[in-house]
Amino acid sequence: MNYLEVKDLRVTYRAGEGEIPAVRGAGFGLAPGSKLGVAGESGCGKSTVALALLRLLPRSARVQGEILLDGEDVLTMRWGRLRAVRWAGASIVFQGAMHSLNAVRRVGDQIAEPILLHENATPGEVSRRVGRLLEQVGLPRWRAKAYPHELSGGQRQRVMIAMALACEPRLLIADEPTTALDVMIQAQILRLIDRLVGEHGISMMMISHDLSVLAETCDRLAVMYAGRVVEEGPADSVFADARHPYTAALSSAFPKIGDPESRRNPHGLPGDPPDPADPPSGCAFRPRCPVAEERCSTVDPVLWPVEPAAVGNGAAGRAAACVRMLPEMRSAGVAAEPAEPNVAAPEESR
C-alpha cells in the first residue's frame, strides 16, 4: 500500500468576489521509501498541493478530495490527530528558508521545538539530538546558538532540513528546496537531501519546476499543469520519452546536460499558463500545444494509462492526460464515451 495516496484533490481559493481553482482534481501515490518528483510551471498549484497534504492552507481555501496518509484521510482527521501527524508523520522543507524560519528565535530552539512537542525527551537529550541533526546537515553543533540572519542562505536551508528530520518522519515534502539559492549551493543541498532521505529510509515528495533535477533524484515523476497532473510515471521514462506535449516541452526547456539531442532543440515553451480563474475549454494546455487537434477544444482529458504496447518495455504504470493517449479516440477520432469515470466529457460534447 502506498504511504501517501492523493485522490481527486481539488483546492479552490476564494479571492475577493471570484474563485481561483488552483488544484482541479490532482491525484498521485507514493510508495513507502520511494521518491516522487512533482514538476510544473510557477502557479500550477504545486505548493498548494504540498500545503494541502498537512491541511496547512489558509482559511480562504476550500479543499475537496482524499489525502490518505498511511491509510488515514488527512482531510477528515480530528485536530488532535492532525497535530500529531504533522511533522512526525510528514514534515516539510519550505520554498524560502529565510522567511520560513522565525527571525527572533535561535535555530537550535526551532529545531528542538517539534522534538519537545512530539516526544517525551529530556532537555539534555533534545540538545544532543539537535547537535547531531546539525552535524548531519553539515553544520557545526555550536551553530544552534545562531539566529537565522547570522547564517547564509544555504546554511538556513540546511537548518530547515535538520528541522524537517527532527522527528524522524516517514515522509518529507520538499517544496522547491533550492530555488532561492545559487547554482553551486543548489547542487549541494539536493545531494544532501537525497543522501539523508536515503539513509533514513524516508519517502520523499520533491517539488520543482526543473524536470531534469527531479528526473535525476526521484523514482517517479508527476508533471502538473494548471492544477492537474498531466503525466505520471517512472522518472527516467517520463523524462526521456514524454507522452504529454507539455512534459515534452518541459524536458527540452531543461535539457539533460551532455545530451546532444536536446541541445539541438532547446526551445522553451511559448505563451503563458492559463488564468486559473478562467481556463480554456477542453484541454487546458490547448492554447500552447504544438500538436493540438480540433477535438482538444471539446474534450477535457484526464489522466489515462499509457498502453504498454504503444511505448514499449519499461513503460508500465505510465499515464498521461492527452486525447492522443485515449485508445478509442485514437482509432475512432471522436469524443467517445469514456471507459472509466476519471475521463470527464465536458458539457459541449454531450
Added chain:
Amino acid sequence: MTAPAHSEAPAGHGAGSGEQREGIVRGLRYIGAKLLTAAVSLFAVMVTSFFLFRILPGDPVRSMTQGREVTVEQEQELRRQFGLDQPLWQQFLDYCAGLFRFDLGVSYQYRIPVAELIGERIGPTVLLAGTGTLIAALLGLVLGTRAGWRRGSATDRVNTGVALLLWSVPSFWLGLLLIVVLASGAGWVPGLFPTGGMMTPGTTGLLDVALDVAHHLVLPVATMVAVVYAQYLMIMRSSLLDEMGADYLTTARAKGLRDALVLRRHAVPNALLPTVTLIFLNLGQVVGGVILVETVFAWPGLGSLFYSGLTVPDLPLVQALFVLFASAVILMNLLADLVYPLLDPRVRT
C-alpha cells in the same frame, strides 16, 4: 579589561575576541549616536519652551497682583524682581544659565523655587502616569493580540469598536462623567470613589495610606487607560496582522503546534518588535493625557501644576515643566532605541 564568556566559546569558534571587540565598538557607537540625538532634541526643547510661553496672552505681573491695589512703583519692583524688565535676549541667557545650574527660577504664583515645587509634585504624577501607562499598554497588547489573531471575528469587532469609541472621547469629559456617576453619590449609585485629590486628610499608617491612595487612584487611572489603550491595541493588532501570512507561522503550524502556541511563541514575539517602538513614541500623548486627567481629578501632580501655571502665566514654572515633560518623552525614546536591540537579534549584530 577582561573578556568574559570567551572561555565558553566552543572549539572552532575562533576569531572570537576580535569579533567581540568589534561588536562592542559598534554597540558603543550606536549608543553614542542615540545620546547625541537626544541631546540635540533636548536643546531644541529648551529654546522652544522659552519663546513659546512668551507668546501666551496675559501679563504675569497683572495676574499676580489681581484684585489688589498696587502702585505703579510696586508693579515695577515686581518686574525687576523677576527679571521681566530686562530685554528678551538677556532673559533668555539668564534662563539658559539657570537651567544648567538646575536653577529653574522662582514661581510667580507660589513665590517658592520652581525646583522645590516640582520635587513636591513629581511623585504623584509618576504614580498616576506610570500605573496608567502600564495598565493601558498591557491591556492594549493583550486585546490587540486577540483582535488581530481573529480578524473580522466578533471579538475583533467589539474590541476595536470599544477602543476606538473610548479613544475618541475627550479625557476630561470622560473623567467628569466618571466623577458624576461613580463618585458624586448623585442618582442611584452611591459615591464609590473620591471625587478628587490623592489622599483623605488625616490618614495615617502605611497600609491605610496605601489603600487610601489606591482608592483615589482608581478613577484617574481608569480615565487615562480608557483614553490611551486604544492606540496600543491598534498598533499591536496591525503589527500582528502584518505577521499573519508569514511563512514562519506556516512552519510553526506544520510542526503540529496548537494555535495558541503558534501565536504566543512565534507571532507575538515578532509582532512586538514594531509595537514596542511605537508605544515608546506615543508616550508624548500620555503627557497630554496626564495634564487633563490631573486637572479634572485635582490630582496633586505636575499636570495640574502646569495647568494652573498656564492661566497666570507663571513663566518660570511652565517653562520648566515643558522642558521636563519633553525630556521625559525624549528619554523614553532613547530608552526605546536602547531596548530595541535586546528584543530584535537582527539589530543586535
